[in-house]
Every structure is written in C-alpha cells, then in structure tokens.
Amino acid sequence: MNLEAKEHRLVILGLKKLLEDTIEKMNALSDEDDERVHLSNDAMLIDTMIEGFEEEYRLRFEK
Numbered sequence: 317m318n319l320e321a322k323e324h325r326l327v328i329l330g331l332k333k334l335l336e337d338t339i340e341k342m343n344a345l346s347d348e349d350d351e352r353v354h355l356s357n358d359a360m361l362i363d364t365m366i367e368g369f370e371e372e373y374r375l376r377f378e379k
Contacts, residue, residue, distance in 0.1 A: 318377075321377040324372070324376075328366060328369045328373065332366060334362055335359060335363060335366065338355055338359045339355075341355055342355040342356060
C-alpha cells in the first residue's frame with residue numbers, strides 16, 4: 317500500500333471515530349436539547365463524507 321492510500325485510510329478512520337464521538341454526545345442529550353439537532357446534522361454530514369472518501373478509495377486504490 318502506498319503512502320497516499322495509507323493517508324486516505326487514516327482520514328476515513330478519523331472520520332469514523334469523529335462520527336462515533338458525535339453520536340455518543342448526541343445520545344447523552346435530551347431530545348428537547350437544541351444542541352442535539354446540530355449534532356444530528358453534523359453526524360449526517362460526517363457520514364456522507366465517510367461514504368465519499370470510501371468510494372474515492374475504492375476507485376483509486378483497490379484494483
């Protein structure tokens with residue numbers, strides 16, 4: 317695996333950890349807390365980013 321592929325995987329792993337942390341914070345809040353809505357939006361954005369990076373990784377590095 318070349319350096320660029322390794323860096324790409326590290327970005328994906330970092331985003332997955334960020335998503336996990338965001339969901340944990342979101343679950344710790346009550347349903348009425350405004351911050352929960354913001355965290356939910358953040359989680360959806362992070363999930364979309366993960367999907368994009370994983371697709372890019374498959375296209376560029378998996379052969």
